[in-house]
Amino acid sequence: MVNKRYLARRFLLMVISIFTVATILFFLFRMVPGGPMSAIMSPRMTEAARQRVIENFGLNEPLWKQYLLYMWQLLHLNLGQSFYYGQTVKTLILDRFYNTMALMLTAFLISYTVGIYLGAQLGWIRGTSKERAGMLVVLLVRSTPVFWTGMIVLYVFAFKLNLFPLGGMRGVGAQYSGPVSKFLSVDFLYHLVLPVFTLCTYYTGLPLLLMRNNLLEVLSEDYIDTARAKGLTNRRILFRHAARNAVLPVVTAFAIAIGFAVGGQVLIETVFSWPGLGREMVKASLRSDYPVAQGAFLLLSTIVISMNFFADLAYTYLDPRVRLGGT
C-alpha cells in the first residue's frame, strides 16, 4: 500500500533532485576546458564574427544570467539549440534516444527474462555439478569486459563468417515507409542481433545472480516446506511460490538498469557503430556543446531518478507486505 503523503514527499524529492542535477550539469560543463567555440569555429573566422557567434549563443552574458535563462527555458521543457549541429536539442536527442532504447531495451528485456529464469533454475539445483558449472560460466561472462566481447563477436560473426553486418543500424539500400517500420524491419533486426547478443551476455549475469541468491533464502522459508508437504510439483513451488518472492530485488535492478539504458553503452555503440545517445553524449561533452550535453545527461538523470521511484512503487504491488511511508 502507498501512503499518499509519502508519495507526495517522494515526488517532491524527485523534483528537487532533478533541479539539483540540472544545476550541477550547468556549471560542470562550463568548467571543462576548451569551450564550444573551439569546435565550431571556421578557421578563417574573424574576431568580429567570433563575437557575433558568441552573442548569438548567449555566451557573452554573465554566468548567473545564462543559468537563470537556462532554468527558465527548462521549466518550459525547452532544452535549447545545439551549438554544433544548429538543431533543437529535443529533436537531436530524441533521434538518438530511440536508437539507443531500441538497442538497450531489447537487450535488457532478453537479459532479465533469461537471467531470472536461469537464476531460479540454478538456485533450485544448488550444490549440483550443473550449478557449479553454470556459475562458472556466468561469472566468467560477467567478468569479461563487454567491449571486448563485442569485438570478438564482431570479428567472428561479421569479419570472418560474414553472417552479420559490420556495424550501423541499417543497410545502405534499406528503405522505410515510416519511423515504426524503421524499427520493425528485417533489415533493422538484422543489424540489431550482434550488439544485443553482446549486451545480453553481459547483462544476464546480474539478474541471474540476484535471482539465484534470493531464491536460496526464500527456499529456506516455512511456506516452501508447506508447499512441498502439500505435494505441489517442483515447477509450481519454484515459479508460483519461491520465484515470485525472490524477484523483488531484481525488479529494483531492472528499473535502475532501464534508467541507465538511456545513456546507452558507449563502448558497444562504438564497437558496432550504433548511432545512439551514448556516443552523442561523449561527443557533445568533448565539443562543449552545452545544450546537447546538458540535455542528454539531464534526460539520463531524470529517467534514473524516476525509475527508482517507480521501482519503490512496484514493490508494493509485487509484495503486499511492503508498505511505503509507514501506516
Place this chain on the structure above:
Amino acid sequence: MRKMGAAGAAVGSVSIAGCSDQTNPDGGGEGTGTGSKNVESDLPEERKIGEKVHVSNTERYYAARYQANALVDKTFRDELGVPVQTKPVEITVLVSREQEGDFHLVTYNWTASNGDPDGIIYDRFHKNGSLNYYGFNNQRYNELAAGQRRETDEDARQEMVHEAQKILGEQRPENQYLYNVTPYAFNSDAIDPDSIVVNDKGLRNIWNYTQMEPTNENGRVVVTNNWDPSDQLNPLHLNAIGPSRNWTPTRFMHDFLFRPDPDLQMTPWAAKEYEYTDGTTLDVTMKEGMTFHDGESVTADDVVYTFNLIMETEPPAYINNVVQTTESVEKTGELGVRFNLTEAYAPYIALTLGMVPILPEHVWEQRISETGNEEAPWKVPVNDDMPIVGSGPFEYGTWDQASRFRMPAFKEHAFAAPNIDARVQNPLSTRDAEMEAMIQGDYILLDYWFGSPRQLSNTVDEQDHLSMVQNSGQGRQATWVNMERPPFDDVAFRQATNALITGVQPTIIEELYDGFGNEAISPINPTLKFWHNPDTPYFENGVEGAITILNDAGYAWNEDGELHYPEGKTGE
C-alpha cells in the same frame, strides 16, 4: 632548397655563426665549435630556461602526430637541456589553448585547402591575421602579406609570396614536421581505375565523383566512410567553410562559379567566362542550361540573391571572404553578374567565388520566411522534410541522422552529370570495421583514412579487388611557437628549434609515418606548385646545428646540461 646550417646567413640582428675552430672537448669554457655546448659554471638560476609546454593532440586522436611531438620534446630535453613537456589534450582544448596563447609550442596539421596561399600568408602570419596566435609581427612581411592580396598580376604576386616564405623560413614562427602523403583505397573491381581522379583531397573531390566509371552494378552506388554531415548541410552554417570540416555534401550538392581543378588551379565551373574590367570590377557570365534539382533554371538572379543574402545577414563563416571583400553584386543579364569589390583582392575568385554556393532564390526565400530566420539564415534547419535544393552534381536524398546520408546523382546536370547513380556516406566507428568494409565490398572507396597508412597499403596488396592511390595534400604538419613567450621570442632560439626538428624529420617520416610523408621546409606545400618557394631557408644539422646557433646567440649550459638564457636575459 636553401639550407642554412652552421655556416650561414645573417638574419635580423642575429648572426648565425660559422664553424669555429674552437672546440670544447671538456664540455667547459666558451667553446663555440659546431655541436659543442658552451658550458659555464655558476650560471644564475634566473637565467635557467623553465618548463615549456608543447600542446599536442592525444595519442588516441592521432598516434603518429603525438609520437612525433614526444620525439621532438625528448630531443629538446635530452640533447638541448630544455624541459619541454608534451601536453596531450582533446582537440577542442588544443584549439582553445592556441587561441588564448596558452602554449609554448602547438602542433597539428593545417591547410587552407583552397588552392590559394592567402590563408597561410595573410591569415596565419600577418600581424592582423585571424589565425596569427603566435605574435608574429615583421614589418617587411606584413607589407608583403597585405600586398599579395591586392596584387592581381599573378607573377608579381608569386614573387611577393615567395619572398614572404623566405622571411618565414628565416624567422621560423613555424617548423614543419612533414608534408603528409595520404593513401586512399578504392574497389577497382567496381570502378574503372583509369577514371579515378585524385587531388589534394584524395578521392573525395567533385572531379572524381563525376568522372568515376562503374564497371559493375556494385559500383553504381558508391558507399564511403565519410561521417555524418549533420553540422553543415545548411551551406550558410558556421562550419560551412573550412578544410577540417565535412563540407563534402555541400560542395557536391551545390554549384559554384569557380572550383579548383585537380591541379588546384581555379577554373570556371558554373561560370562560362570572366573578366576583370578594372582591379575592383569583375564581370562573370554563367553557363547556359543549368537547373536546380527541382527543375527551376539557375540564373544570375540566384547568384545576386545569394550574395545579397550573405552581405545583408553576415553569416559568420562568410564575413571574411564575402562581406569584407564585396561592395555590391548586380545583374548584367539573364546569365551575367558584376561583382564590385571593396578593394583589389587577388584571391577573390578562389576564396570568394570558389566558396559561395549558388542558392535557389525561390527556395531560400520561402525557407527563411517559414522558419523565421530572416536575421540568421545560417540557422535554417535541414532535414528530410526541408531538404537541400541545389544545382550541383548530387542531390539531397535521405538522411538518417548520425547513420546514413544518401545523395542520388543529378543526371540532368548541365555539364557534370555523374556516371554513378548515387553516393552514400555510411560511417563506421572503428578503423578495423572500415577496412573490413572495403575488403567485403560494402565500401567502394574510402573518403578518409585515419589509420596506419602501412596497414592500408598491406591490405590493398593482399586484396585483388582493391587498389590504392596516394596524394600529398595542400597541408603540412607543423609546430607553431609562441613568440610572445620566451625563449621563442628570440629568433635564434626559433632557428635552433628548426634545426632540431629538421634533424628528427627523417625519423618522423620513416619511422612514425611509415614513409608516408615528404620533407617539409615551407608552410606552402609543393602541391601548390606556383606558390611554393623551393628556396625557403631552413636550418639543418639537427642537434649540432641547434647547439651552434644557441652558442653563438649567447645561450649557455650549466654542468647538469640545463640550458640558460644569454646574459642579461631572463624568462620563464
